[in-house]
Amino acid sequence: MLSASSYRKFVRGRNRPVWEEDPNPAGLVVKALVLVAIVAAVLFPLYTIVLTSLSSQADVTRAGGLVTVPGTLSLAAYEQILSGGIVTRATLVSIGVTTVGTLLSTVVSVLAAYGMSRPGSLWHRPILFVFLITMFFGAGMIPTYLLVSNLGLIDSYWSLILPTAISAFNVLILRSFFMGIDREILDAARVDGASDWLVLGRIVLPMSKAAVAVVALFYGVGYWNAFFNAMLYINDNAKWPLQLVLRSYVLQGVTLPGSGTGQVDVDDGAVTGLPVKMAVLVLAVIPVLLVYPFVQRHFTKGVILGAIKG
């Protein structure tokens, strides 16, 4: 088993343990093919959709649908949807709701997580219980809807933020991260006279950037992607977020309101043609793609902390 050849490979710096067999060439090929297929299954749809959104209607007609070979590229579709009209408005709504919601949720969650992170602090167990219960039993859609409706939040942007502002799961991720910080550091700060607010702001937060970033991403993606809340609570399509526009005009192919009897009205950002539809889709994906690379490397830590560990 520990043949001379495999040992030589090890000392040549191959990242393979000494005792492992040489890989079987056929196996390697199969494995490589499977991995390439998996990566392609994710990337190919994104590639062809982005390409289609950048193509001319003529190219789309020639391709008979999604474009896979680049032809003439232009940003015309994006200019059309972003030059005012319902898609532009919806994008702004989505950006606004996501920004305000993420800030609110993250701040409130960090505070709550720190507030519960001191074992032995007053009432921390019953308070923890208040959070835990919401993870096991949701109130149900109908009473929640009636509440939001009775609070007068229908057609208000707050209806997209407040009902989902706190996720007990995210709070607990943060809490276990905070609890993992060395107690001695916090005790030292407190002996030096720092208040809890100071300890949180000056010591705990700077040490937990990764966890806070992951939780903020979870909240942000949640707000950006939320479609059902908007469908429930927002009737006025001038206030629709992007996901709702995407569903109606791209998925269901409804003609845009504001384009009157359904004629194309470019000024109003009428969504017609596949490039324009795909441009809306890309618009809905872009923010995720922008933030993702920066937070991605912290995932494992953040997720495992919340999910597996006790």
Place this chain on the structure above:
Amino acid sequence: MSVDVTPRGTSGTTADGGRGSSRPSAPPSSGPPRRRKVTLAARLRRDGALLLMVLPAVALLAVFAYVPMLGNVIAWQDYSPYTGFVNSPFVGWWNFERVFTNPLFLDAVVNTLIISAFQIVLFFPVPIVLALLLHSVLSPAVRTTIQSIVYLPHFFSWVIVVTIFQQIFGGAGYVAGRMREAGYTGFDLMTNPDTFYLLITAQVVWKDAGWGIIIFLAALSTVNPNLYEAAVVDGAGRWRRMWHVTLPALRPVIVLLLILRLGDSLTVGFEQLILQRNAVGVGVSEVLDTFVYYQGVVNGDWAFAAAAGLVKGIVSLVLVLAANRVAHVFGESGVYQRAER
């Protein structure tokens, strides 16, 4: 606002002992024996800032999670939005009787369970296999690149995922177009009830299989390499090592996740289904959540829908608690211990 700690500096570190500087796994609420009895007022003064910090979150939960729980009272009422919670007459279990005798509700239960079964059989193993495959990739650069790519779809909304599938597999989609080019008749997977369960399972796989591997990769990274070496010394080949070393290492996570998934059987992708309900027909796509939505919000039969939702919520709660109990029996930590350390 802020709590100054210096006043209790006289009693030294023991004053802080209540917060357990040694981080005991289960801090006794009465405190360590050597600690002097601290009055409520003193503890309030000490922990007031902490309580203040928790307050906004608790307030949000109180209003948007706990008040609606009380709102479920309409399930026992002949509720009308015009008369409101207070004035609507109580009708006992009438709404629940209507729920259980409603054939559409039973259909929704059956569909929900079928979709759950599909996900457990066809989706659940995928992240495990994927994680094993990725784990066997030796180059860290290749591995992390593939990881970042397969995580990505998890962060797309269901509207985006369904739209992408429609563009690829729909009647006017990419695959149908290529098939017509090649001389076959096209097809429309998105509106075909016969293949709907496979379609939505495929969507779940595409969206979340990559994300699901995180937890398994973490478990794999904790395996002691000495075990592999020992297995080799005992003459184990590649597959035997996987069977006798790798899979046993994953077993706790697999068992835990499987049990939790079983406990969550009544919840299947709500947004995913509501987006495709009209295209494919109610017959295969109506699940409990969509049933509640259409009966309540669309048809306005609020009390009936609330009763149906409550039945689902309570059965789910029982299933999850039972699943957690089973997880404990298997020696796993379960879920609701997660916060305690």
